Amino acid sequence: MTNGVDGSPDDHSIDGRRRNQTSAEDARVARTRADVSAAALEVLTTEGWDAVTHATVARVAGYSKTTLYTHWPSRVDLLGLALDVLGEMPHHTPTGDLRADLIGEMTVFRDAVLSLRLDRILLALAHWGATEDDIARVRTRLVADGESVVRTVLGRVAGGTRLDAAVAMFSGAVICPVLMYGETPTDEVVAAAVDIVLHGVSTD
Template sequence: MDSRVLRTRRDVLTAAMDELVEGGWDAVTHARVAGRAGYAKATLYAHWPDRLALVRDAFDQVGRMPHHEPTGDLRADLVGELVSFRTAMTEHRLDRALAVLAERAGPVPELVEVRRRFVEDGERPMRLLLAPVLSGARLEAATAMLCGAVVHATLLHGAPPTDEEVEAAVDLVLVGVTGA
């Protein structure tokens, strides 16, 4: 893809996510996003015919944030992935984006698929790390517990988990894996 097109996509999708995070679903209009990104509304309509397409692609862009690079050490990799997730929640305002997505997925049924895909893509690295040692309901529970440690602390307590809390969450799950 042409570098200008890539830059335009990045600018517009970042502006769309900023509008979503700051003003909620109703703030994401082609006019507001175009103004914020510095492009004409016609440019946005040419690539994103409706708000849902714009929001879907904005979440896809957010979903491409860097993850921890696995080393083969399960504990270190789980901690690293949770730290990457915590960073995304705080530095990239993923906490606000997830809150808006959770809130609007009910009243806006089209967002249910966006939420499903976004969560699935976000949990994939954790599942891949755990899959060699867990399966079925145990894999689901461990994924939920580990990802939930970051989501719960950040969204419900207003502060991301500390390094010590991340490590404790991983250690608790690993005790369940090893039985020790």
């Protein structure tokens, strides 16, 4: 192995070339994973779970099906990639006004369902989270993130099972109409849902 003028390993040596080759391969793998992950999320949120196939994701990502099958052999693997790049959920910034903060958080959640197509993501999580440990872990992370603000805000007036029930009702006021009726709650329904939850947790 040879050294450069400063005593560092010379990249023209065999070891240096190997390091450069490994670095280039690592960068290529990372780039491929990022591209395929983004494509899988795009297909999931625009076309739904049934469209998340190796053929469709490969076409959208610009890679061959062979590449996808080599690294991610199952459709569940593709779903995992999509969920990995989803990132953190958007949230309302609490102001200290209990009712306003809950309305703000529910409104942000409702809007995220539309902008991120969370309905399709939640359907996939519900389907595969019960049988696939990796997807269940992602589901747990996303749910914990999604509930974090409302759980903290409601935690000022409720605790224990009452808090758990209130958080479930809060989430259900958005998720139920989206999944059952194909529509999101209006501002008036959001406000009414918050008032009902607050009335319930404040009743002895």
